[in-house]
Amino acid sequence: MAAPSGPRRTFQPWLAEGLEGAPTPFIEFRNVTKLYGAVTAVDDLSLSIYEREFFALLGPSGCGKTTLMRMLAGFEEVSEGSIHLEGQDIVGVPPYRRPVNMMFQSYALFPHMSVAKNIGFGLKQDGMAKGDIDAKVAEMLSLVKLEDYGNRKPDQLSGGQRQRVALARSLAKQPKLLLLDEPLGALDRKLREETQFELIDLQERLGITFMIVTHDQEEAMTVADRIAVMDSGKIVQVDPPSVIYEEPNSRYVADFLGDINLLEGKVTGITKGIATLERADGSVVKVVTDKTPSTGSTAWFAARPEKLTISRKKTGLKNPLAGEVWDIAYLGGRTLYKVKLDGTGDQFVRVAVLNSHGDEDETLTWEERVWIGCDPSAARLLTR
Amino acid sequence: MLKRLGKSAVIWLPYAWLAVFFLAPFLLVAKLSLSAPAIAMPPYIPAFDFADGIAGWWNDIQKFSIENFVFLTTDSLYWKSYLSSLQIALISTFLTLLIGYPLAYAMARAPRNWRPLLLMLVILPFWTSFLIRVYAWIGILKKEGLLNQFLLWLGIISEPLTIMNTDWAVYIGIVYSYLPFMILPLYANLEKQSPDLLEAAADLGATRVRAFWQVTWPLSMSGVVAGCLLVFIPAVGEFVIPSLLGGSDTLMIGRVLYDEFFSNRDWPVSSAVAIILLLILLIPIMLFQRSEARAREAGT
Numbered sequence: 001m002a003a004p005s006g007p008r009r010t011f012q013p014w015l016a017e018g019l020e021g022a023p024t025p026f027i028e029f030r031n032v033t034k035l036y037g038a039v040t041a042v043d044d045l046s047l048s049i050y051e052r053e054f055f056a057l058l059g060p061s062g063c064g065k066t067t068l069m070r071m072l073a074g075f076e077e078v079s080e081g082s083i084h085l086e087g088q089d090i091v092g093v094p095p096y097r098r099p100v101n102m103m104f105q106s107y108a109l110f111p112h113m114s115v116a117k118n119i120g121f122g123l124k125q126d127g128m129a130k131g132d133i134d135a136k137v138a139e140m141l142s143l144v145k146l147e148d149y150g151n152r153k154p155d156q157l158s159g160g161q162r163q164r165v166a167l168a169r170s171l172a173k174q175p176k177l178l179l180l181d182e183p184l185g186a187l188d189r190k191l192r193e194e195t196q197f198e199l200i201d202l203q204e205r206l207g208i209t210f211m212i213v214t215h216d217q218e219e220a221m222t223v224a225d226r227i228a229v230m231d232s233g234k235i236v237q238v239d240p241p242s243v244i245y246e247e248p249n250s251r252y253v254a255d256f257l258g259d260i261n262l263l264e265g266k267v268t269g270i271t272k273g274i275a276t277l278e279r280a281d282g283s284v285v286k287v288v289t290d291k292t293p294s295t296g297s298t299a300w301f302a303a304r305p306e307k308l309t310i311s312r313k314k315t316g317l318k319n320p321l322a323g324e325v326w327d328i329a330y331l332g333g334r335t336l337y338k339v340k341l342d343g344t345g346d347q348f349v350r351v352a353v354l355n356s357h358g359d360e361d362e363t364l365t366w367e368e369r370v371w372i373g374c375d376p377s378a379a380r381l382l383t384r
Numbered sequence: 385m386l387k388r389l390g391k392s393a394v395i396w397l398p399y400a401w402l403a404v405f406f407l408a409p410f411l412l413v414a415k416l417s418l419s420a421p422a423i424a425m426p427p428y429i430p431a432f433d434f435a436d437g438i439a440g441w442w443n444d445i446q447k448f449s450i451e452n453f454v455f456l457t458t459d460s461l462y463w464k465s466y467l468s469s470l471q472i473a474l475i476s477t478f479l480t481l482l483i484g485y486p487l488a489y490a491m492a493r494a495p496r497n498w499r500p501l502l503l504m505l506v507i508l509p510f511w512t513s514f515l516i517r518v519y520a521w522i523g524i525l526k527k528e529g530l531l532n533q534f535l536l537w538l539g540i541i542s543e544p545l546t547i548m549n550t551d552w553a554v555y556i557g558i559v560y561s562y563l564p565f566m567i568l569p570l571y572a573n574l575e576k577q578s579p580d581l582l583e584a585a586a587d588l589g590a591t592r593v594r595a596f597w598q599v600t601w602p603l604s605m606s607g608v609v610a611g612c613l614l615v616f617i618p619a620v621g622e623f624v625i626p627s628l629l630g631g632s633d634t635l636m637i638g639r640v641l642y643d644e645f646f647s648n649r650d651w652p653v654s655s656a657v658a659i660i661l662l663l664i665l666l667i668p669i670m671l672f673q674r675s676e677a678r679a680r681e682a683g684t
Contacts, residue, residue, distance in 0.1 A: 075583055095586040108584035112602050121598075122588030173588065 011225055012240075013050040024087060026051040026209055027072065027177065032081035034067050034233075041067040043233035044081070054203050054210045056224035058217060058256070064233040065213045069179050072211070073102045085177070096125070101175035105182040107166035109154040115165050116141070116150035122173040140168040143202075160191050171206065178203075180212040184219060196222045217257045221245070229253045245304075250384045254302050261308065261349040262382070263301040267293045275381050277301050281343030285319045285374075289381035300382040305352035307378040310337055310370050317373030323349070325368045337364065339372055410662075417655035418448040428651050452656035461640065462657065466664065468635040472551065472626075473619035476558035480615045481608065483559060484566030488607075489600075491567070492574035503571070506564050518557055518628050525553050525629065553629035554636075558619050565618075566611040573607030574600070606675060613672040617665050637661055 016022040025048035034042040042064045049055045057065040070076040071083060074095030082089050090098060101122070109118050119140050120133045128136070141147050144164035154162055163183065170178055183199070184192040200223050203210045214220050220227045221241040228238040229252070237249045248254035251262060263285060265277030275289050277299060285301045293299050314320050326348065327338035334352050341347045349372055364370060419428040430444035456462045491502045509517060524530045525548045532544040547553050577600065585595035623638030630636070637657065644654035 073583075073587055075586075094591075095583070096589045096591055100587075102584075102587045104580050104584055106578065106580045108578065108580035110581060110584075110599055110603075121585070121590075125589035125594065169584075169588070 011052070013053070014048070014226065014238075017048065023050060025049060025084075026053070026086060027211075028084040029068070030082045030084065032068075032071065032083060033079050034064070034071065034076060035079040040233050042071070042078075045233065045235055046081075047228060047235060047238065049209065049211065051209055052207055054200065054223055054225045055212070056220035056227045057211065057213045057230060058215070058220040058227050059230035060215060060256075063230040065230050066181065068230075069102070069181060069211065069213045072177070073100055073179055074098050099176040100179060101170040101173055101177075102179040102181060103166050103170040103183050105185055107154075107162050107186075109162060109165055109169070111154055113153075114150065115146065115152050115154065115157070118154065118165055119169045119172050121169065126173070136172060140172050143171070144168045159186055160195075163187060163195065167202075171202075171208070174206075175208065177209045177211065180210060182214055183212065185214075185216075192219070193222075199223055221257070227257075229256055247380065248302070248382070251300060251302070251382050254380075254382065259305050259350055259352075261303050261305065263347070263349075265299065265301060267295055267297050267299050269295055274376055275299070277381075279343070280345065283321060283343065285321070285379075286376045287379045287381045288377040291381055291383060293381070293383050297383070301379055302382045303374045303379040305336065305350040306334075306354075307374055308349065308351040309373045310339065310351045310353060310364065311373065312364070312368070312370060314371045317371055318376060319374045319379075321349075321372045323370055323372055325364050325366055325370055328364070328366065335363075337370075339370060341372070413655045413658055415448075416651055417452055417659045418450065419652045419655075420447070420449065420451065421650050421652050426651070427649050452652045453660070455653060456656055456660065461635075462637075465635045465637045465640045466660070469620050469622075469637040470664070472554060472558070472634075472636060473616050473622070476555050476562070476619050477612050477616040479555060479559045480562055480566045481612060484563055484570060484611060485604075485608070487563075488567045488570035488574055491571050492577075499575070506567050506571075509564065514561065515624060518561065518624055521553070521557055521560065521629060522548065525556065548629065549631035549634075551630065551634055553631075554626050554634055557625035557629045558615075558622060561625065562615040562619060565614040569610040569614065570604065570607040573604050573610075577603055606678075609672060609675045613668055616668060620665060621661055 013023045027047075027049040029045055029047040032042055032045050033040065045064075045068070057068060059065045067076060071078055072085075074090070074093060078091055082091050084090065085098070085100070110121065113121070116134075116137045120137045123133045123136055137150065138147075141150055144167055146161060146164055146168070149157065149161065149165075154165065157165065163186070167183070180199075184195050187195060196219060199210070199212075210223075212220070212223060221244075224241060226238060226240050227244050229236045229244065231252055237244060237253045239247070244253060244257055248257065248260075251260075254260040254262070263277070263279060265279045265285065268276045268278045268284075270276070270289070270292060273288055273290060274286050275291070275293070277285050277287065279285065287301050309317065311317060314322075321341055323339040323341040325337055326340045329336040329338070332355070334354050337351045337353065339349050339351060341349060351372060415432075416428060419430060421427060422429045424431075430447045432441065432444055436444070487506075491499060491506075494502055522529070526532075527544045527546065527548065529548070531547070532541075535541045536544065547556070581599050581603070582595050585599050586592070590598060621638045621641075622636060623642055626634045626636040626639055627642070630639075641654050641657050641661075644650050644657060648654075
C-alpha cells in the first residue's frame with residue numbers, strides 16, 4: 001500500500017496500568033458476560049485496550065473472541081457488565097451510532113454497488129455532500145491502491161482486491177476503532193503475509209486503534225502490539241507477542257502459540273530461583289523460575305523445540321534426558337526431530353535444529369539413541 | 385453412435401416438447417384467428433383436410449383474412465376489456481407485492497427451523513381446487529357473508545358492505561389466489577441475502593430503514609420482478625375470478641374470450657382475442673427474461 005514508515009515505535013501504555021498518571025484505556029470491558037441461552041460465550045471478562053494500539057484477540061473457534069468483537073460493534077448486547085469507549089458506556093448504543101467500523105470476514109461488500117459506492121456508503125449515511133464523498137472515496141482508493149477500480153462491481157474483483165475494498169470501506173469514515181474479523185482468512189498464504197505488513201503500516205499512519213480477531217497465531221504475532229489469548233469465554237493471558245511466546249502463563253497459552261514440549265513432574269524443591277522437578281520415572285529436571293510452587297505440587301517443565309539441544313553424547317548437556325529418534329522432519333531452514341524419551345509412557349519431545357552448517361555426516365537418523373538437553377534458564381516452569 | 389444419438393436427444397427433447405405442446409396449439413389458434421366463422425362443424429372455414437393435399441391447402445390458405453383483427457378494433461368492447469384487464473392486473477399485482485413482500489421478508493428472517501413450516505403454509509392452499517377456493521370467497525364476501533357478519537359484530541360498520549360482484553372482490557380474489565406466486569420467488573431471493581450485508585450497512589451508519597431501502601430492496605429486485613410477472617401475466621387473462629366474484633360491469637378479456645367462444649360460438653374472433661392478448665403479454669415476458677439474464681450475469 002505505502003512505503004514502510006520506519007521501524008515500529010516503542011509503545012507500551014499498558015505497562016502503566018494501575019500506576020499513577022496511567023493513560024485512560026480507550027476501550028474497557030468491565031466484567032462483561034454474554035450468555036446465549038445456557039451457553040456462556042463470554043465469562044465475566046475485563047480488558048483494557050489503549051488508543052493507537054493494534055490489539056489481537058486470539059483463540060480457537062468458539063472461544064468467544066468473535067462475540068467480544070461483535071459486542072464492540074454493537075451487533076450483540078452484553079448480558080452483564082459494561083463496555084466503555086473513551087470513558088463512555090456504549091451498552092445499548094445501536095451499531096449505526098458507534099464510532100466503530102468493522103471489516104467483515106466475508107467482506108460483506110454490497111454486490112449491487114460499484115467499488116466507489118461501497119466505499120462511499122458510510123459517508124452517504126452521514127449526509128456528506130456528494131463532492132466530498134467523491135474526494136474521500138478517491139483518497140481511500142489510492143490508499144488501498146485500487147485507483148482504477150472505482151467503477152467495478154465487487155464480483156469483478158479478485159479476492160485480494162475485494163479484501164482491500166472492504167478495508168477501504170471500513171476506514172472511509174475514519175473510525176476511532178477499526179475491528180477486523182479474520183480479515184485475511186480468505187487470502188492465500190503469500191498475499192496474507194504481505195497484507196499483514198500493510199495492515200501494520202496502515203495502522204501506524206492512520207493512528208487508528210485496530211482490533212483484530214484471528215485464530216492464526218502467526219498473524220496475531222506479526223501484526224499485534226498485544227495479544228489476548230482466549231479460552232472458553234475467558235482471557236488467559238494479555239501480553240505483547242514476545243512475552244506471550246517466551247513467558248506463557250499456562251500450558252494452554254504455551255501450546256496455542258507455537259510448539260512446546262511439556263514435561264510433567266512433582267516439585268521437590270526450589271533453591272535460589274531454580275526449581276527441581278521429579279518426573280514419574282524418577283529423572284530430574286531443573287528450571288529457572290520466579291514462581292514459588294509448594295513442594296510436592298504438580299508442575300510442568302516447558303521448553304520450545306528451538307531451546308532444546310540434541311546430541312549423541314551426554315557430556316556437556318544440562319538436564320540430560322535419554323531417548324530415541326522417532327521421526328525427522330526436514331523443513332529447509334531447520335530440522336525437527338521427534339524424540340521418544342526413555343521411561344514409562346509415550347513421552348515425546350520435539351527438538352528444532354537450525355541447518356546452518358550443512359554437514360550431512362552429523363545428521364541423526366531414525367531410531368538412533370540420543371540425548372536431549374536444555375539449559376534451565378531457557379525453559380519455563382508452568383504451574384497450570 | 386448411440387451415444388451421439390442420446391446427446392442430440394437431450395437437446396431435441398425439450399424442443400420437441402415445445403413443438404407439440406406449445407407451437408402446435410399456437411399455430412392452430414393463429415390459423416383459427418385468420419379463418420371466418422361458419423355455421424358448421426367445426427364452426428369456421430376453411431377447415432383443413434389432410435386428404436386435400438398441398439394444392440387443396442394452398443387453396444385454403446388463400447382464404448385467410450385478417451378480418452377478425454379488424455373487427456376487434458371496430459367494437460370498443462375489446463380494447464376496453466384489454467385496458468381494464470391490464471388495469472385490474474396491474475393494481476392486483478401491486479397489492480400482491482405490498483402484501484407478499486413483508487410476508488416473504490418475515491419468512492426469510494424467521495428462525496431457520498420454522499422456515500419449512502412457513503413455506504408449507506404458503507403452498508398448502510394449492511392442495512385444494514382453485515375453483516373451490518374462489519367459490520369459498522363468495523361465502524365470505526357476499527352481503528350476508530362471513531366478513532360482513534364479522535364487521536357488524538365488531539360494530540365497525542352498521543350495515544353490510546357491498547363487496548361481492550364489484551372490482552374489489554376481483555382484486556381480493558386475485559391477490560388471494562396469486563399471493564404464493566409472489567411470495568415464493570421473493571422468499572427465495574431474500575433468504576439468500578447474507579445477513580452480513582445488513583450488519584455492514586448498520587456498521588457504516590445506516591438505520592434499519594435506510595439499510596432496507598439501500599441494500600435489501602435493490603438486491604431483491606430480481607425476486608420482485610419475477611413475482612410481479614408471475615402474478616401479472618396470469619392475472620391479465622384471468623377468467624374464473626372475475627366470472628365468480630366480479631360484477632356484470634367488470635370487464636376482463638378472459639371473460640370476453642369465454643363468451644365469444646362458448647356463447648357466440650365465434651371461434652375465429654375469440655382466437656384473434658387470444659392472439660392479441662398473447663402479443664400484449666409478450667412485452668412483460670421479454671422484460672422478465674431480460675432481467676433474469678441480467679441477474680444471471682451478475683451472478684446473484
